[in-house]
Amino acid sequence: MAIDPQPEAGLPAGGPVSAFPPAPEGVSAADHGPWYLAYKRFIRNRMAVGFLVLFVLIVLFVLAAPLWADHVAHTGPNQSHTLEKLHVNGEVREVVTPEGRPIGPQWFEAGGKFFLGADSRLGRDEMVRLMYGGRTSLFIGVVSGLITTLVAVILGLLAGYYRGWVDAIIARILDVLWSLPVLLFGIALGVSLAVGGLQLGPIEIEGGSIWIPIFVISVFTVPYVARPIRGEVLALGEKEFVEAAVAQGAGPVRVMFGEILPNLASTIIVFFTLNIANNMLFEAALSFLGAGVQPPNSSWGTMISVGEELLTTEPLLAIIPGVMILLTVLSLNIVGDGLRDALDPRSKVRLEAHAGMVEPEGSSV
Amino acid sequence: MTDENLLEVTDLVKHFPIKQGILIDREVDQVRAVDGISFYVERGSTLGLVGESGSGKSTACRAVMQLTKPTSGSIKFEGREIAGLSRRKMQPLRREMQMIFQDPYASLNPRKRVGQIVADPLKQQGVARGSDLRKRVQELLERVGLSSEHYNRFPHEFSGGQRQRIGIARALALQPKLVIADEPVSALDVSIQAQIINLLDDLQDELGLTYLFVAHDIGVVRHISDRIAVMHNGKIVEEGTADQVCEHPRDDYTKKLLAAVPIPDPRESRARRAA
Numbered sequence: 001m002a003i004d005p006q007p008e009a010g011l012p013a014g015g016p017v018s019a020f021p022p023a024p025e026g027v028s029a030a031d032h033g034p035w036y037l038a039y040k041r042f043i044r045n046r047m048a049v050g051f052l053v054l055f056v057l058i059v060l061f062v063l064a065a066p067l068w069a070d071h072v073a074h075t076g077p078n079q080s081h082t083l084e085k086l087h088v089n090g091e092v093r094e095v096v097t098p099e100g101r102p103i104g105p106q107w108f109e110a111g112g113k114f115f116l117g118a119d120s121r122l123g124r125d126e127m128v129r130l131m132y133g134g135r136t137s138l139f140i141g142v143v144s145g146l147i148t149t150l151v152a153v154i155l156g157l158l159a160g161y162y163r164g165w166v167d168a169i170i171a172r173i174l175d176v177l178w179s180l181p182v183l184l185f186g187i188a189l190g191v192s193l194a195v196g197g198l199q200l201g202p203i204e205i206e207g208g209s210i211w212i213p214i215f216v217i218s219v220f221t222v223p224y225v226a227r228p229i230r231g232e233v234l235a236l237g238e239k240e241f242v243e244a245a246v247a248q249g250a251g252p253v254r255v256m257f258g259e260i261l262p263n264l265a266s267t268i269i270v271f272f273t274l275n276i277a278n279n280m281l282f283e284a285a286l287s288f289l290g291a292g293v294q295p296p297n298s299s300w301g302t303m304i305s306v307g308e309e310l311l312t313t314e315p316l317l318a319i320i321p322g323v324m325i326l327l328t329v330l331s332l333n334i335v336g337d338g339l340r341d342a343l344d345p346r347s348k349v350r351l352e353a354h355a356g357m358v359e360p361e362g363s364s365v
Numbered sequence: 366m367t368d369e370n371l372l373e374v375t376d377l378v379k380h381f382p383i384k385q386g387i388l389i390d391r392e393v394d395q396v397r398a399v400d401g402i403s404f405y406v407e408r409g410s411t412l413g414l415v416g417e418s419g420s421g422k423s424t425a426c427r428a429v430m431q432l433t434k435p436t437s438g439s440i441k442f443e444g445r446e447i448a449g450l451s452r453r454k455m456q457p458l459r460r461e462m463q464m465i466f467q468d469p470y471a472s473l474n475p476r477k478r479v480g481q482i483v484a485d486p487l488k489q490q491g492v493a494r495g496s497d498l499r500k501r502v503q504e505l506l507e508r509v510g511l512s513s514e515h516y517n518r519f520p521h522e523f524s525g526g527q528r529q530r531i532g533i534a535r536a537l538a539l540q541p542k543l544v545i546a547d548e549p550v551s552a553l554d555v556s557i558q559a560q561i562i563n564l565l566d567d568l569q570d571e572l573g574l575t576y577l578f579v580a581h582d583i584g585v586v587r588h589i590s591d592r593i594a595v596m597h598n599g600k601i602v603e604e605g606t607a608d609q610v611c612e613h614p615r616d617d618y619t620k621k622l623l624a625a626v627p628i629p630d631p632r633e634s635r636a637r638r639a640a
């Protein structure tokens with residue numbers, strides 16, 4: 001060998017070179033993984049953290065529905081109190097007036113009963129319905145988000161990894177779904193399924209079930225997630241670490257799930273968060289139009305639809321569930337954006353490029 | 366053919382179709398990335414494969430490693446034809462031949478810890494597990510000049526040279542006979558290039574490895590190669606012993622490559638640049 005080794009300038013033998021200072025002794029090296037760095041970036045984003053807290057509060061609020069119903073309101077979400085009267089401060093108030101006007105917010109004057117008033121001429125407790133309705137809306141949003149993400153990731157992995165005709169078929173199906181006027185088809189599908197129910201192989205869904213809107217929403221949102229995932233899988237599939245795995249004898253399953261999937265994690269998390277928000281809006285629109293959650297069950301969408309009838313006299317009935325949707329969707333979007341900033345692959349590239357530059361000076365001839 | 370040759374490649378061709386079409390892709394042309402090359406690598410020796418960017422070196426390596434299906438041609442490893450073998454049939458041969466990749470930033474999965482990256486081939490081939498696995502990985506890391514404390518770190522915490530060492534540890538984990546090093550130092554700074562080349566040289570002596578060593582810089586392969594093959598536009602234009610090719614080049618393209626070799630002494634190099 002005629003080449004003289006020079007010490008790697010500025011590099012203690014084997015010391016890590018990082019865009020971040022090396023871990024002090026005693027700190028577990030695991031703390032400096034990509035997740036830890038993303039977490040650090042996320043918590044520096046005050047706004048995203050603030051809205052994450054808001055979202056958690058909303059979740060806690062809807063989870064508390066049975067507690068409120070049993071111990072404060074002493075009623076259920078679908079229970080009618082049309083002919084009942086409330087005794088408030090020695091005064092008698094009708095839950096629904098003979099003209100069909102529901103009682104307004106009582107706050108704590110009736111011991112928490114009809115906190116936000118009654119919902120309609122049926123005299124149901126608006127607060128209880130709001131909490132249970134939120135459960136339904138969030139449940140539909142999260143579950144259809146999970147289904148969409150799962151299906152989209154599998155389709156994206158298959159299309160992006162196998163390419164060729166597998167990709168062609170999947171891409172065409174997604175194109176078709178993508179180009180449909182979603183709301184129109186959603187309504188048509190939702191209405192017909194809500195009447196007739198759905199039979200999917202061994203799974204049978206009854207007409208009024210909330211699994212109908214979940215199914216409709218999942219079907220129509222898959223392309224929005226599957227497409228970007230496919231694109232990312234295509235790019236990752238070209239990476240040399242995938243070839244290294246194949247050179248070791250790894251098969252398609254290990255390559256897709258062991259090598260590529262972990263690199264999709266940040267995309268999946270961001271899309272999942274934004275997807276829940278979109279799905280909740282979709283659910284609200286479907287339910288408002290009668291193609292989503294079916295009466296007597298409540299969701300924030302159906303509550304707006306019920307409240308809309310009394311919009312001039314009791315505007316709060318439509319505004320309150322509307323504001324709940326707004327806050328939830330807004331918080332999920334801001335948290336999603338914050339997660340994207342924290343996890344974004346591009347910011348990782350920047351980080352890597354920087355780490356690469358830490359190499360000793362000297363012109364590459 | 367002789368027993369001396371670990372690898373024999375004959376008339377290897379790899380063409381990439383250029384496709385176009387709206388609904389159904391039609392093949393309109395081909396990229397002749399590798400256009401009928403033949404070479405052999407003797408057991409325990411090093412063949413340097415040089416050529417400019419885009420001359421088809423990586424494609425040739427991929428075809429030999431069966432990472433891409435060759436269009437035609439024969440690849441014999443220890444006298445056995447491996448071109449077109451199924452993944453299952455190829456599986457045991459994966460232990461015998463491993464590759465070091467060109468791009469230290471793309472060749473390590475950013476979501477995996479270093480220990481896992483080096484352990485993967487051992488797990489995949491069912492060679493070691495449990496505490497034995499960890500011990501072997503740590504030994505490998507130390508052998509390539511890293512510390513066993515790097516086991517739990519992620520690739521982004523390392524410099525290019527260190528990453529390439531991780532790639533070398535991964536390639537050596539299965540104790541292969543043939544190591545294909547695809548421009549292992551091109552992405553690195555010159556001073557570090559020497560270290561990595563010296564490491565590969567030491568490992569060859571110690572483990573009796575056979576190298577197919579790729580570079581675009583003939584100066585890099587000159588010292589470690591026994592033979593050199595010069596590749597240009599998918600074809601091998603000149604092949605011979607290292608001294609023969611470097612001292613008495615016959616092909617014009619080889620002469621051009623030799624003229625582009627940087628001068629190792631920085632002062633002289635600076636003088637030349639100033640001139």
Ligand SMILES: Nc1ncnc2c1ncn2[C@@H]1O[C@H](COP(=O)(O)OP(=O)(O)OP(=O)(O)O)[C@@H](O)[C@H]1O
Binds near residue numbers: 381
């Ligand atoms: N998957 C592919 N599809 C189409 N063309 C390809 C593909 N891979 C490589 N090529 C083309 O084949 C030719 C040779 O590429 P290759 O990567 O083998 O060159 P190389 O000698 O390794 O160059 P470098 O020094 O830049 O790595 C190039 O023109 C490249 O564009």
Ligand SMILES: [Mg+2]
Binds near residue numbers: 422423424
């Ligand atoms: Mg190359």
